[in-house]
Amino acid sequence: MGSGFLKNTGAYLGIALIVIGVFYLMVSNQSSSEIAITEVISLAQDDRIENITVDGNNLTVTTNDYPPQKFTSRKESDSSMVDILQNAGVTNTVKITVKGASGVSNFLGIIINFLPLIFFGAILLFMMRQAQGTGSQAMSFGRSRARVSLGNKPGVTFGDVAGADEAKLELEEVVEFLKHAERFLSLGAKIPRGVLLVGPPGTGKTLLAKAVAGEAGVPFFSISGSEFVEMFVGVGAARVRDLFDQAKKNSPAIVFVDEIDAVGRHRGAGLGGGHDEREQTLNQILVEIDGFDSTSNVIVIAATNRPDILDPALLRPGRFDRRVTLDLPDIAGRQAILKVHSQGKPIDNNVNLEVVAKETPGFSGADLANLVNEAAILAARRKKTSITFDEFGESIDRVLLGPERKSRIISHLEREITAYHEAGHTIVGHLLPDCDPVQKVSIVSRGMAGGYTKSIPAEDRHMYSLDQFKSMMAMAMGGRVAEQIIFEKITTGASNDLENATRMARNMVVRYGMSENLGPRTFGEREEMVFLGRQISEQRDYSDNIAQQIDEEVKSLVTEAYDLAHSMISKNRAKLVQLARHLLTHETVEGEELITLLDSEAPPIESEVTHQPNE
Numbered sequence: 172m173g174s175g176f177l178k179n180t181g182a183y184l185g186i187a188l189i190v191i192g193v194f195y196l197m198v199s200n201q202s203s204s205e206i207a208i209t210e211v212i213s214l215a216q217d218d219r220i221e222n223i224t225v226d227g228n229n230l231t232v233t234t235n236d237y238p239p240q241k242f243t244s245r246k247e248s249d250s251s252m253v254d255i256l257q258n259a260g261v262t263n264t265v266k267i268t269v270k271g272a273s274g275v276s277n278f279l280g281i282i283i284n285f286l287p288l289i290f291f292g293a294i295l296l297f298m299m300r301q302a303q304g305t306g307s308q309a310m311s312f313g314r315s316r317a318r319v320s321l322g323n324k325p326g327v328t329f330g331d332v333a334g335a336d337e338a339k340l341e342l343e344e345v346v347e348f349l350k351h352a353e354r355f356l357s358l359g360a361k362i363p364r365g366v367l368l369v370g371p372p373g374t375g376k377t378l379l380a381k382a383v384a385g386e387a388g389v390p391f392f393s394i395s396g397s398e399f400v401e402m403f404v405g406v407g408a409a410r411v412r413d414l415f416d417q418a419k420k421n422s423p424a425i426v427f428v429d430e431i432d433a434v435g436r437h438r439g440a441g442l443g444g445g446h447d448e449r450e451q452t453l454n455q456i457l458v459e460i461d462g463f464d465s466t467s468n469v470i471v472i473a474a475t476n477r478p479d480i481l482d483p484a485l486l487r488p489g490r491f492d493r494r495v496t497l498d499l500p501d502i503a504g505r506q507a508i509l510k511v512h513s514q515g516k517p518i519d520n521n522v523n524l525e526v527v528a529k530e531t532p533g534f535s536g537a538d539l540a541n542l543v544n545e546a547a548i549l550a551a552r553r554k555k556t557s558i559t560f561d562e563f564g565e566s567i568d569r570v571l572l573g574p575e576r577k578s579r580i581i582s583h584l585e586r587e588i589t590a591y592h593e594a595g596h597t598i599v600g601h602l603l604p605d606c607d608p609v610q611k612v613s614i615v616s617r618g619m620a621g622g623y624t625k626s627i628p629a630e631d632r633h634m635y636s637l638d639q640f641k642s643m644m645a646m647a648m649g650g651r652v653a654e655q656i657i658f659e660k661i662t663t664g665a666s667n668d669l670e671n672a673t674r675m676a677r678n679m680v681v682r683y684g685m686s687e688n689l690g691p692r693t694f695g696e697r698e699e700m701v702f703l704g705r706q707i708s709e710q711r712d713y714s715d716n717i718a719q720q721i722d723e724e725v726k727s728l729v730t731e732a733y734d735l736a737h738s739m740i741s742k743n744r745a746k747l748v749q750l751a752r753h754l755l756t757h758e759t760v761e762g763e764e765l766i767t768l769l770d771s772e773a774p775p776i777e778s779e780v781t782h783q784p785n786e
């Protein structure tokens with residue numbers, strides 16, 4: 172409709188222009204020649220005038236010559252022609268005809284006067300229409316913009332969702348409901364109306380909802396919560412109504428509300444604008460869910476990564492009472508997801524997906540899908556015919572730390588400081604049994620980092636002990652300590668490490684109750700600032716005295732970690748130098764090679780620093 176409207180407007184504008192042109196031509200053609208009012212007077216004095224026609228201020232003068240001549244002229248608006256002639260002392264009689272205001276030419280005059288106004292009005296209207304977006308939107312903003320994908324076609328199935336076995340098991344029930352509603356209804360069972368998928372971003376919530384629709388072969392109406400909050404007040408509610416109407420017409424069907432937290436936050440909380448709108452939209456969703464009669468076989472699946480902030484009304488029985496939790500995948504899950512996404516790609520025989528899975532703790536399904544894709548792109552750019560382990564390794568680092576920045580120019584001194592810094596982390600990480608084993612150390616700059624030391628837990632980890640925290644803090648301090656021992660000065664390169672260590676120490680004290688002096692309790696109430704989105708504020712629930720003690724505890728933990736790192740590196744100075752030198756020549760050491768290097772006897776030190784700081 173957009174282009175049709177444009178064409179019409181163009182046509183109207185064209186016609187308007189032609190009409191204006193014709194009017195002007197007609198008006199200007201009427202007058203053969205224009206003369207001044209003083210000339211009209213002198214013509215009158217010479218008694219040469221047959222007739223003067225007055226039409227408003229326009230005069231048409233016809234002379235009594237043969238053949239008669241016609242002139243046009245204009246008078247001032249507030250003086251009558253009779254007065255003008257009298258004042259000029261014209262004594263001979265002049266025939267004056269005054270045309271009525273309703274004359275045709277007068278009508279034309281009015282139109283001509285108003286034409287610019289009409290013209291601008293048209294342009295304004297046109298621009299307003301344009302601003303509404305793609306034409307039709309102005310008329311239909313209350314309608315749902317749900318994307319519909321009809322069932323019965325192959326689509327996504329449970330086979331495409333790897334891992335997440337428990338979630339799939341629970342959702343299989345929903346598939347049964349959709350497929351064989353009569354069976355449940357005949358036994359008097361109520362079919363659940365809402366399923367809430369909960370899990371961190373990228374764990375496959377959207378994918379799983381689609382898979383349910385695919386398995387059941389029913390239409391899938393999906394809309395994202397954030398789309399509701401987009402426009403004018405009241406629109407969200409209207410969209411919800413429309414969406415559910417469509418779904419009911421196509422029942423059995425699935426309505427999928429993605430990111431429901433965008434509309435489903437606690438009502439009455441938060442400040443500012445979109446709040447009323449959210450409330451109305453949420454109310455409408457609740458009304459619709461409650462309004463399903465027992466025969467309308469529509470199941471609402473909603474997804475969120477923030478179940479904690481959802482309005483309790485959403486979660487009560489009869490609404491989203493089924494909750495399916497999706498966690499970040501464990502190692503077996505990661506391997507399965509990698510397998511799904513490797514299908515149809517030429518993966519080299521040297522790639523062991525189990526190893527890749529092991530090196531990617533904390534990766535979500537989406538991260539892993541991205542990882543495989545990155546590896547494929549990399550292999551293509553390297554003009555390989557299959558994706559090898561090299562590409563996987565590189566892609567993991569890329570996802571974790573950003574792309575390599577080999578071109579970044581750094582001075583010899585900075586490079587050397589980086590080498591000792593990373594070697595420091597590595598030595599401490601390797602020697603402390605509670606640290607995750609170091610897998611790789613490199614002085615190639617990546618993303619924001621000058622170099623990096625990668626340590627990966629042997630198994631997925633959900634808990635940390637006090638000793639682990641202490642060891643991790645010591646490892647974080649290793650970089651700064653090595654710089655200080657070798658160069659006897661400190662740089663800004665360790666700021667991120669210090670931040671991590673300090674945060675860890677503070678959490679140990681205030682959140683995990685790991686401080687001996689302050690005891691096993693938490694300090695401060697963490698509060699979600701709803702109106703600021705992800706902001707978390709901490710409400711102090713302790714005295715100034717305690718605050719001071721917390722600071723002291725944090726300081727003593729950080730200092731303890733620093734001292735531990737210092738003693739380890741001092742004792743292993745020769746090893747530090749050896750590793751740093753190796754890094755300066757090879758840039759990156761990893762895996763077996765790294766372990767062998769770390770466990771071998773270090774050669775004695777002659778001179779440590781090859782480039783003097785004042786170079």
Ligand code: ADP
Nearest residue numbers: 332333372373374375376377378508536537540
């Ligand atoms: P969410 O909605 O939880 O944020 P998505 O469902 O949009 O995550 O997942 C994004 C992508 O990640 C999917 O399209 C899929 O390629 C991949 N993915 C996530 N989880 C899985 C899984 N369990 N199995 C296979 N692929 C997955």
Ligand code: MG
Nearest residue numbers: 376377429474
């Ligand atoms: Mg999603």
Ligand code: ZN
Nearest residue numbers: 596650665668
């Ligand atoms: Zn560091």
